[in-house]
Amino acid sequence: MVTNAASLGRSGVHDFILIRASAIVLACYTIFMVGFIACNSPLTYDVWHNLFSALPMQVFTLLTLIAVLVHAWIGVWQVLTDYVKNVAVRGALQFVFVMAAFSYLAAGILIVWGV
Amino acid sequence: MKLDIAVYRYNPDVDTKPYMKDYTLEVAEGTDMMVLDMLLLLKEQDSSLTFRRSCREGVCGSDGVNMNGKNGLACITPISTFKGKKIEIRPLPGMPVIRDLVVDLTQFYTQYEKIKPYLINDEKAPAREHLQSPAERKHLDGLYECIMCACCSTACPSFWWNPDKFIGPSGLLHAYRFLIDSRDTATEERLSELDDAYSVFRCHGIMNCVDVCPKGLNPTKAIGHIKSMLLKRAV
Numbered sequence: 223m224v225t226n227a228a229s230l231g232r233s234g235v236h237d238f239i240l241i242r243a244s245a246i247v248l249a250c251y252t253i254f255m256v257g258f259i260a261c262n263s264p265l266t267y268d269v270w271h272n273l274f275s276a277l278p279m280q281v282f283t284l285l286t287l288i289a290v291l292v293h294a295w296i297g298v299w300q301v302l303t304d305y306v307k308n309v310a311v312r313g314a315l316q317f318v319f320v321m322a323a324f325s326y327l328a329a330g331i332l333i334v335w336g337v
Numbered sequence: 338m339k340l341d342i343a344v345y346r347y348n349p350d351v352d353t354k355p356y357m358k359d360y361t362l363e364v365a366e367g368t369d370m371m372v373l374d375m376l377l378l379l380k381e382q383d384s385s386l387t388f389r390r391s392c393r394e395g396v397c398g399s400d401g402v403n404m405n406g407k408n409g410l411a412c413i414t415p416i417s418t419f420k421g422k423k424i425e426i427r428p429l430p431g432m433p434v435i436r437d438l439v440v441d442l443t444q445f446y447t448q449y450e451k452i453k454p455y456l457i458n459d460e461k462a463p464a465r466e467h468l469q470s471p472a473e474r475k476h477l478d479g480l481y482e483c484i485m486c487a488c489c490s491t492a493c494p495s496f497w498w499n500p501d502k503f504i505g506p507s508g509l510l511h512a513y514r515f516l517i518d519s520r521d522t523a524t525e526e527r528l529s530e531l532d533d534a535y536s537v538f539r540c541h542g543i544m545n546c547v548d549v550c551p552k553g554l555n556p557t558k559a560i561g562h563i564k565s566m567l568l569k570r571a572v
Contacts (some may be wrong), residue, residue, distance in 0.1 A: 234531075234538035234572040239501075240566065304498040 230295045241296045244289035251286040274337045288331040293324045338366045340416065342379065344386065345427040355434065357425070358383075360572070372411040372426070373400055376438075384466035387498050388438040395540060397484030402438050403427040408488035408549040444500040445487050445507070451530070452504060452512040457523035473519040480514035480559060482552050483507055489546035489556055495539040502535035506546035506556030509537060514558035516566060528567055537563050 231237035262269050267337055298319045306312040347355035352470055360379050364370070380386045388411070390400040395413035402411050402478060404418075405425050416424060432440035456468065479509040490496045490505035504512065508531045513532065515521050546556040 228513070231534070233571075234534045234566045237534050238538055238568070239572070290458050298532075304495075 228301045231294060234316060236297050240292050244293040247286055247289035251282065252281075252290075271337065274334060278332050278335070283334045284331060287327050287334075291327050294323045295320055338364050338368060339412055340364060340375065341423040342375065343423060343425045344376075344379065344488060346386070346388075346436070346437055347386070347436075348436075358497050367392075369415050369417045372402070372404055372414045372416060372424070375424070376411060376417055387436045393527075396484065398484035400431050401486040401488045401491070401570065403430055407470050408492045408553045410486055410488070413551060423456055429487055431491050431497035432487075437443075440487075441453060442487055445485075445490055447503045448490075448500070448508040449485065449511065451478075451536075452508050453516070453523070453527065454511050456515065456516065456518060456521050457526075458520055459522050467520040469519055476519075477514055479554055480510055480517075483554060486551060486571070488549045488551060492545040493540075494543070494551045495541065499539055503539040504531070504536050506540070506560065508548075509540070510554060510556040510559045513563050513569050516563065528563075531563065532567055532571075533548075536566065 229237055231240050258273065259265060274283070299316060302312050302316055302319075306315060343357045343358045343411065344360060346352070346358045347410060360382065361383075362375065362378055364378075364413045371393075373393055376386070376388055376390075377516060380388075388402065389414065390398065392395040392399070393412045395410050398412040399412070401408060403426070404411070404414055405422070408429060411426075426438065428434050428438045428440045432442060432444070435441050456467075456527055463492050485507055487507065489510075493503075496505040516524055516527055521527075540557070542556045542557055542561070546553075548560075550556070561570045
């Protein structure tokens with residue numbers, strides 16, 4: 223068995239499940255948003271504000287932001303381990319990507335719960 | 338009929354870098370032949386041209402090469418496949434080149450070794466032999482026929498990038514063959530060895546392996562079954 227510590231999951235199966243589960247959340251959120259925008263024309267500030275003031279939407283958005291973090295972490299790790307062979311460079315790049323993903327999550331939480 | 342051919346040439350003892358050498362072959366109008374026969378005719382012109390071949394009938398898997406961008410066995414690929422276009426012959430991609438069309442397959446065999454390609458059975462040995470029912474034997478169809486020509490693994494980007502960690506389509510086809518063999522009792526141990534982020538899960542199902550397999554096998558399907566077995570075991 224090949225070991226690794228930098229991926230998010232504890233094993234290949236764990237990564238496999240996490241990446242697909244997060245993809246389902248992202249797909250649901252995308253479909254919902256596209257449908258919402260299509261069905262609410264014109265999309266005014268009030269409509270948008272009311273949507274994100276509702277607790278279920280805030281939770282759904284938070285869930286989606288976590289799904290982005292999980293999906294990006296595993297996906298970026300896979301791409302970097304394919305194409306960047308220098309361990310120091312790969313480690314540094316992954317650190318930057320994961321920190322950026324956490325920053326997006328933190329910013330998203332502040333924005334969504336600040337509505 | 339004139340055949341325009343370009344062959345990858347590299348002799349590390351003489352050449353500083355690889356190059357494509359053009360050849361022309363005069364054959365009778367309407368002639369068809371296998372790429373291996375064409376290479377043998379070229380070798381008569383240029384004896385320094387180096388390639389592997391043995392059985393010349395698609396059984397031994399020695400003469401896997403890249404022909405006009407697609408891996409295959411030279412001995413069972415007719416030149417008519419290329420419809421009169423210039424024929425470009427290169428070594429199997431992603432592997433270190435020893436000379437001309439001969440590649441070093443050490444990494445490929447190392448991955449094959451990892452999957453323990455033999456029956457493991459810790460039960461008391463039967464008096465004569467381990468029997469299989471026709472139904473149990475049927476499960477192995479489409480798996481045991483692999484001749485290890487390496488056409489599939491060397492067509493797989495995941496194997497190109499991680500040949501030391503990803504087992505590759507050929508090795509995984511063999512792995513599944515032993516995982517579902519009714520006589521094998523090491524299923525759990527075999528799955529444990531594969532449950533990491535590289536060995537199996539680097540396969541993203543692009544099916545290059547299926548596209549090039551000269552025996553018409555389906556490694557992607559076998560890999561999918563291994564993933565399902567790992568998933569069922571984990572959840």
